[in-house]
Amino acid sequence: xxxxxxxxxxxxxxxxxxxxxxxxxxxxxxxxxxxxxxxxxxxxxxxxxxxxxxxxxxxxxxxxxxxxxxxxxxxxxxxxxxxxxxxxxxxxxxxxxxxxxxxxxxxxxxxxxxxxxxxxxxxxxxxxxxxxxxxxxxxxxxxxxxxxxxxxxxxxxxxxxxxxxxxx
Numbered sequence: 001x002x003x004x005x006x007x008x009x010x011x012x013x014x015x016x017x018x019x020x021x022x023x024x025x026x027x028x029x030x031x032x033x034x035x036x037x038x039x040x041x042x043x044x045x046x047x048x049x050x051x052x053x054x055x056x057x058x059x060x061x062x063x064x065x066x067x068x069x070x071x072x073x074x075x076x077x078x079x080x081x082x083x084x085x086x087x088x089x090x091x092x093x094x095x096x097x098x099x100x101x102x103x104x105x106x107x108x109x110x111x112x113x114x115x116x117x118x119x120x121x122x123x124x125x126x127x128x129x130x131x132x133x134x135x136x137x138x139x140x141x142x143x144x145x146x147x148x149x150x151x152x153x154x155x156x157x158x159x160x161x162x163x164x165x166x167x168x
Contacts, residue, residue, distance in 0.1 A: 005030060005047055006030045006031065006032055006046055006047060007024060007029055007030070007031045007032075007046060007047055007048050007049070007050060008031075008032055008034055008038070008043055008046040008048075008049045008050070009021055009024075009031055009032065009033045009034065009049075009050045009052060010034055010035070010036045010038060010049060010050065010051050010052065010065075010082075011033050011034065011035055011036060011052050011054075012036045012051055012052045012053060012054030012056070012063075012081050012082055012085070013036075013052075013054035013055050013056060013081075014052040014053035014054045014055070014079075014080065014081065016052060016053055016079075017033055017052040018033070020050060020052055020079065021033055024050075032046075036051070036054075036063070036064070036065045037064040037065055037066070038066075039066055040066040040068045040069055040072065043066075043069060043072060044072055044074075046074065047074065047075075048074055048075040048076065048077070049069065049072070049074065049075070049076045049077070050076075050077045050078075050079065050082070051076065051077070051078040051079065051081070051082025051083075051085060051086065052079055052080075052081070052082055053079050053080030053081045053082060053130070053131075054080070054081035054082075055081075056081065057096075057098070057132075057133050058081070058084050058085050058088040058096050058133065059096075063085075065085070067089055070086065070089055077117075080129075080130065080131055081131075083135065083153070083154065084096045084131075084133055084134075084135055086138075086154075087135040087137075087138035087141070087154060090138045090139060090140045090141070091140065092139035092140045093137075093139060094135070094137060094138040094139065094140070094141075095135070095136040095137045095138075096133050096134065096135055096136065097133065097134060097136050098132060098133055098134075099131070099132050099133060099134040099150070102131065102132045103129040103130070103131055103147065103150065104129070104130050104131075105128070105129070105130075106126055106127065106128055106129075107126070107127060107129050107147050108124055108125070108126055108127075108147070109124070109125050109127050109129075109145050109146060109147045109152045109153075110123055110124055110125075110145065110146050110147075111123060111124075111125055111144060111145045111153065112142075112143075112144040112145070115142075115144040115153070115155050115157070116155075116157055117144065117153065117155055118144065118145075118153075127152070129147060129152070134150050134151065135151045135154065136151070138151075138154045140156055141154035141155055141156045142154065142155055142156070142157075
């Protein structure tokens with residue numbers, strides 16, 4: 001049985017999964033990298049879950065995952081593709097579309113400081129963005145970060161689900 005003190009990192013195909021893992025371990029938090037298609041029965045005892053970024057679109061037929069992951073009742077953080085997947089699975093009809101422009105590189109975003117995801121941070125942040133698809137709407141979530149007109153972060157603190165496109 002997995003200890004509830006471990007954070008599961010579901011690898012969605014990003015080259016950053018190991019960077020995410022190292023950054024969290026630097027905080028003295030134990031992690032375990034697992035494939036995105038890990039069954040929900042193997043995820044329910046983790047402290048929280050992080051969905052990494054990845055090269056696919058949420059509309060790709062090759063993506064396999066357990067949609068029930070979002071009903072586990074534990075905090076989930078989606079980064080880049082992970083956030084898009086969570087918005088796409090929003091039961092109230094989230095929308096992810098191919099963007100009119102890609103964002104690749106370091107960009108300034110504005111955040112909502114009252115969101116727990118951004119506790120203690122300044123309103124303007126320099127972040128790494130690498131995506132072509134964009135979240136257009138996620139009705140179950142509050143938008144808590146922007147890059148111009150592009151949504152970079154959404155949160156549902158009641159469900160303890162926080163998602164962000166931010167990579168580090």
